Amino acid sequence: MALLGDMQALEPAGCPFDMRELVAGAHCFRIEGAASAVYVMRERGEVAWVEAAKGCGDVDVTEVLDQAMTLQARGFRRLAMQTKRAGLVRKLTRRGWTVRGWIMTKELNND
Numbered sequence: 001m002a003l004l005g006d007m008q009a010l011e012p013a014g015c016p017f018d019m020r021e022l023v024a025g026a027h028c029f030r031i032e033g034a035a036s037a038v039y040v041m042r043e044r045g046e047v048a049w050v051e052a053a054k055g056c057g058d059v060d061v062t063e064v065l066d067q068a069m070t071l072q073a074r075g076f077r078r079l080a081m082q083t084k085r086a087g088l089v090r091k092l093t094r095r096g097w098t099v100r101g102w103i104m105t106k107e108l109n110n111d
Contacts, residue, residue, distance in 0.1 A: 026051055029072060033057075035064040041072060048073035050081035062091045 026042040037055025041048055050069060055061040073079040082103065083089060089099065 029068070031055065031064060031068050033064075034059040035061045037061055037065050037068075039065060039069060041069065043076075044080075046077035048076040048079050050079065053081070060091075062088065063095070066092065066095050 026040045028038065028040050031037040031039075035055050035057030037053065037057070039053035040051040042051050043049070048069070053065050053069070055065055057064070069079060079097075080100075084103075089097075093099070
């Protein structure tokens with residue numbers, strides 16, 4: 001969990017989460033090499049769901065993570081994740097991912 005410790009600071013505003021809740025029952029993976037990265041994957045039926053991922057390096061970290069997660073998800077019907085980052089959507093679309101929906105939210109005034 002220490003590897004993901006600062007991930008909460010990277011999450012877009014309005015999407016709070018509890019790191020312990022995020023990794024409970026999930027599998028955590030680490031990549032070392034030209035890129036250093038970590039990701040958390042959870043089984044959801046026929047879907048390998050990426051709960052969180054982050055990395056850095058001198059190469060395209062999205063490519064490195066996509067390759068690793070694709071290999072890790074062998075045997076599942078689909079690999080999936082949720083993101084609010086338009087740049088990541090563009091990069092993953094070029095790598096064969098598709099947008100399958102929208103997340104809608106509504107602010108409530110509970111005064």
